[in-house]
Amino acid sequence: MNYFVLFNxxxxxxINLKNLTRHFYKLQKQFHPDLxxxxxxxxxKNFLNKSMCINVGYKILRNPIQRSEHLLSINGITTLSSKxxxxxxxxxxxxxxxxxxxxxxLKKKNKQKIHDFYVKINxxxxxxxxxLKVYLNQKLWKIAIYTTLKLKFFExxxxxxxx
Numbered sequence: 080m081n082y083f084v085l086f087n088x089x090x091x092x093x094i095n096l097k098n099l100t101r102h103f104y105k106l107q108k109q110f111h112p113d114l115x116x117x118x119x120x121x122x123x124k125n126f127l128n129k130s131m132c133i134n135v136g137y138k139i140l141r142n143p144i145q146r147s148e149h150l151l152s153i154n155g156i157t158t159l160s161s162k163x164x165x166x167x168x169x170x171x172x173x174x175x176x177x178x179x180x181x182x183x184x185l186k187k188k189n190k191q192k193i194h195d196f197y198v199k200i201n202x203x204x205x206x207x208x209x210x211l212k213v214y215l216n217q218k219l220w221k222i223a224i225y226t227t228l229k230l231k232f233f234e235x236x237x238x239x240x241x242x
Contacts, residue, residue: 082137091216099137177236210222211223
């Protein structure tokens with residue numbers, strides 16, 4: 080399913096979130112399961128499936144990382160492919176280093192150092208998000224894959240910091 084088509088949006092990374100939300104509500108008003116209460120089981124099932132698809136698509140397109148993965152996917156590229164992750168070993172070293180740094184900081188329970196580390200990761204994330212926009216706009220798929228994987232890592236690392 081191409082969610083850009085579903086929501087009548089251009090197939091590009093930068094989207095108008097207001098248009099996405101407007102199309103989401105318009106589609107839900109049209110296909111919400113409650114609207115098919117008096118219809119056949121088959122029609123009810125179709126409404127439910129369409130509504131679930133609309134919800135999933137909305138969630139994916141609202142999230143920049145998931146939107147990037149979706150854009151790559153509809154262009155025949157999956158970020159989960161092992162052939163891309165194998166070429167990604169240099170960033171693995173950075174990941175291990177950042178995890179080690181985070182473990183040390185969390186053990187000390189120094190709120191300022193935890194905050195500083197979070198800001199550092201957030202800055203990495205912002206920098207990579209800017210790069211991702213360029214890579215996707217220029218259809219530099221391989222670099223976009225690596226950048227998307229980096230962003231997923233930074234997002235996960237920030238989640239660990241918050242807990």
